[in-house]
Amino acid sequence: MFRMHGQRAAPQFVILLIAAVIFSACVAQNPKSLSDSSTAPESSTELLTPVIFDTDRGPVQFLSEVVDTPAGRQKGLMFRESLPEKTGMLFVFPNEAQRSFWMRNTLIPLDMIFIKSDKTVLGIVENAEPRTDSSRSVPGASQYVLELIGGSAQNYRLQAGQSVKFVTVLPEQ
Numbered sequence: 001m002f003r004m005h006g007q008r009a010a011p012q013f014v015i016l017l018i019a020a021v022i023f024s025a026c027v028a029q030n031p032k033s034l035s036d037s038s039t040a041p042e043s044s045t046e047l048l049t050p051v052i053f054d055t056d057r058g059p060v061q062f063l064s065e066v067v068d069t070p071a072g073r074q075k076g077l078m079f080r081e082s083l084p085e086k087t088g089m090l091f092v093f094p095n096e097a098q099r100s101f102w103m104r105n106t107l108i109p110l111d112m113i114f115i116k117s118d119k120t121v122l123g124i125v126e127n128a129e130p131r132t133d134s135s136r137s138v139p140g141a142s143q144y145v146l147e148l149i150g151g152s153a154q155n156y157r158l159q160a161g162q163s164v165k166f167v168t169v170l171p172e173q
Helices: 011-028 070-075
Strands: 048-055 058-067 087-098 110-115 121-128 141-149 164-166
Touching: 048 087, 058 070, 058 141
Parallel strands: 058 087
Antiparallel strands: 048 058, 048 164, 087 141, 110 121, 110 141
């Protein structure tokens, strides 16, 4: 057990210390390392955040780049040749609205998880076909969209209604 000045450290201190170390490790990484493509888009914040889904099998975590600018959201995962398992890109919008995505210049199939402002899954588009301009959306308003490698939603049993947590603080709009 940790000791401070001859006394046992409070459990809250230990938890805070562990959280600070994890947060520092996440922020210190460069999001470009998620892809082996030199044309990887840059997020405006260069922040990686764990996104955790509460599934029927327990929590499932994905490490995600955060994009929160119009240019970053427009480019998204275009030109990426691969995306490692359990990584993705979290699109952050200033408010809830009907969202629609395309796959122009996106080289890999993706799952798109649309998330409401209350951090629950609104709906999922699975295995979106790459290299198309077809619009993909789900009915309703979302504030966040998480893109993962195609098949992730099924593999990890992600579904509408599940709660989602963002571990780090998202940038303010």
